Amino acid sequence: MRFVKPFLLVIFIIIASVAGAKANDVTVAESTQKKPFNPKGLIFHHISDAYEWHITTIGETEISIPLLVIVYSQNSGFHLFPSSEFHHGTQSYDGFMIAHEGENKGKVVETLADGSVKRPIDISITKNVISLFISIILLLYIFLSISKRYSKNFARAPKGIQSWMEPLIIFIRDDVAKSAIGEKYAKYLPYLLTIFFFIFLNNLLGLVPVFPGGANLTGNIAITMVLALFTFTITTFSGSKDYWMHMINMPGVPWWLKFPIPLMPVLEIMGVFIKPLVLMIRLFANITAGHIVALGFYCLIFIFGQKNIFAGYGVSVVSILFTIFMALIELLVAFIQAYVFTLLSALYFGMALETHSEHK
Amino acid sequence: MELVMPEFGLLFWMLVSFSLLLFILKKFAWKPILKALSDRENSIDEALKSAQEAKNEMLKLQADNQQILMQAMRERDKIMKEASELKEAIVSEAKNKAIAEAEKVMEGARAAIEREKVAAIDEMKNAIAIFSIDIAEKILREKLTDDKQQKELVKKYVDQINVN
Numbered sequence: 001m002r003f004v005k006p007f008l009l010v011i012f013i014i015i016a017s018v019a020g021a022k023a024n025d026v027t028v029a030e031s032t033q034k035k036p037f038n039p040k041g042l043i044f045h046h047i048s049d050a051y052e053w054h055i056t057t058i059g060e061t062e063i064s065i066p067l068l069v070i071v072y073s074q075n076s077g078f079h080l081f082p083s084s085e086f087h088h089g090t091q092s093y094d095g096f097m098i099a100h101e102g103e104n105k106g107k108v109v110e111t112l113a114d115g116s117v118k119r120p121i122d123i124s125i126t127k128n129v130i131s132l133f134i135s136i137i138l139l140l141y142i143f144l145s146i147s148k149r150y151s152k153n154f155a156r157a158p159k160g161i162q163s164w165m166e167p168l169i170i171f172i173r174d175d176v177a178k179s180a181i182g183e184k185y186a187k188y189l190p191y192l193l194t195i196f197f198f199i200f201l202n203n204l205l206g207l208v209p210v211f212p213g214g215a216n217l218t219g220n221i222a223i224t225m226v227l228a229l230f231t232f233t234i235t236t237f238s239g240s241k242d243y244w245m246h247m248i249n250m251p252g253v254p255w256w257l258k259f260p261i262p263l264m265p266v267l268e269i270m271g272v273f274i275k276p277l278v279l280m281i282r283l284f285a286n287i288t289a290g291h292i293v294a295l296g297f298y299c300l301i302f303i304f305g306q307k308n309i310f311a312g313y314g315v316s317v318v319s320i321l322f323t324i325f326m327a328l329i330e331l332l333v334a335f336i337q338a339y340v341f342t343l344l345s346a347l348y349f350g351m352a353l354e355t356h357s358e359h360k
Numbered sequence: 361m362e363l364v365m366p367e368f369g370l371l372f373w374m375l376v377s378f379s380l381l382l383f384i385l386k387k388f389a390w391k392p393i394l395k396a397l398s399d400r401e402n403s404i405d406e407a408l409k410s411a412q413e414a415k416n417e418m419l420k421l422q423a424d425n426q427q428i429l430m431q432a433m434r435e436r437d438k439i440m441k442e443a444s445e446l447k448e449a450i451v452s453e454a455k456n457k458a459i460a461e462a463e464k465v466m467e468g469a470r471a472a473i474e475r476e477k478v479a480a481i482d483e484m485k486n487a488i489a490i491f492s493i494d495i496a497e498k499i500l501r502e503k504l505t506d507d508k509q510q511k512e513l514v515k516k517y518v519d520q521i522n523v524n
Binding site: 169 | 363364365367368369370372373380381382384385389390391396397399403
């Protein structure tokens with residue numbers, strides 16, 4: 001019963017936006033002749049960000065939720081308008097349009113007076129941003145409601161969604177934070193729990209093919225970059241004296257590796273930056289690759305279907321089986337990647353906190 | 361290339377909203393949840409510990425009870441034994457005393473009977489003497505004249521009568 005209300009809300013939003021989109025976009029894509037199927041375009045369209053939330057295309061009518069474009073241009077100031085003004089990228093609005101080629105392909109660009117195009121500072125509420133907001137609202141809803149239950153009476157057995165979250169919270173606390181960081185784990189636990197549930201929820205939402213899910217959020221490098229940046233900042237600020245001393249002068253290493261060419265210190269200092277960089281790329285690449293593979297299987301249906309409609313139907317059976325298999329693996333990956341990101345962050349914090357006496 | 365180039369807009373929104381999320385969850389969710397979890401663990405731990413203690417206490421109590429029972433039984437046996445010994449002692453003493461008393465009474469009775477007998481014999485002797493004298497006197501009064509001679513004779517005869 002508790003989940004009925006948010007669900008109704010989501011459904012209402014979908015209906016309202018679809019209706020709005022339809023009312024706004026009476027113009028139909030003009031090209032009537034059949035374009036050849038372009039799997040690369042389709043896949044990249046699905047894993048990239050967009051200014052509108054594309055639901056489906058029925059016949060020639062595109063059904064999508066228009067989102068908000070917020071841009072700051074140096075010569076015309078702030079602009080805020082719904083992305084439906086672009087009519088799915090076919091028209092320009094107020095000097096702005098979505099570029100179709102070049103280095104800014106798919107992004108909002110401004111056509112200047114002299115005819116050249118320039119990218120404005122773009123903080124639009126894109127598909128990924130909306131997805132981010134949805135996931136954050138979900139996280140807040142879940143954890144604030146269960147925290148209320150915990151504060152009412154801690155001694156009661158967990159109930160409902162609480163009993164799903166409690167094992168995960170205890171798992172992160174005992175098997176990640178406590179084992180990787182040691183006794184000072186309590187300070188880092190809130191951050192670790194937050195990134196774990198943020199990544200896990202967004203990985204799962206990414207697997208849902210329809211509206212509230214479907215955005216490739218954790219497979220977007222900007223998102224993983226911010227997460228890695230947080231881990232990097234926390235690691236750097238909690239570094240003990242020994243941590244920095246070891247970086248400059250690693251004990252137990254032959255002197256000629258440090259002098260005259262400071263090979264070890266250089267490697268160590270590079271490591272400080274490589275660690276979060278790897279975190280960033282690992283999550284991004286895993287999630288994006290999963291999406292690409294699943295979409296690739298689906299594309300096979302249409303590639304074969306173009307040659308022969310029956311071949312398409314035949315392949316669809318295999319493709320669906322493979323995609324189900326992939327989806328199950330992705331479900332596992334969703335958890336594993338969230339776990340790995342959290343565990344490695346915890347390990348880096350633990351390394352930064354290590355003091356000399358613990359080495360002996 | 362677009363895929364690996366972080367977009368400024370998304371970076372911006374992520375930075376802002378993730379910081380907010382972290383702050384709110386830390387303050388209003390993780391703190392109470394983690395506190396409740398550790399409180400619950402502590403209370404379970406303590407409950408288990410006290411249950412174990414209670415169990416040990418009970419075992420100890422049971423052992424004590426057993427010991428007390430055994431001791432009580434031993435005590436009872438000892439008391440019973442003592443009582444029966446005492447009873448026997450009392451009974452035998454009473455018997456001995458009764459026998460002694462009876463003996464004493466018999467002795468007294470025997471002495472008294474002896475005394476009475478001697479007295480009775482003496483009295484009888486005197487009485488016989490008197491009777492004899494009287495009889496003899498009556499006889500002699502008719503036959504004898506010399507009183508003195510006759511008295512001596514009677515005396516002589518009476519003395520010859522042995523009591524036994």
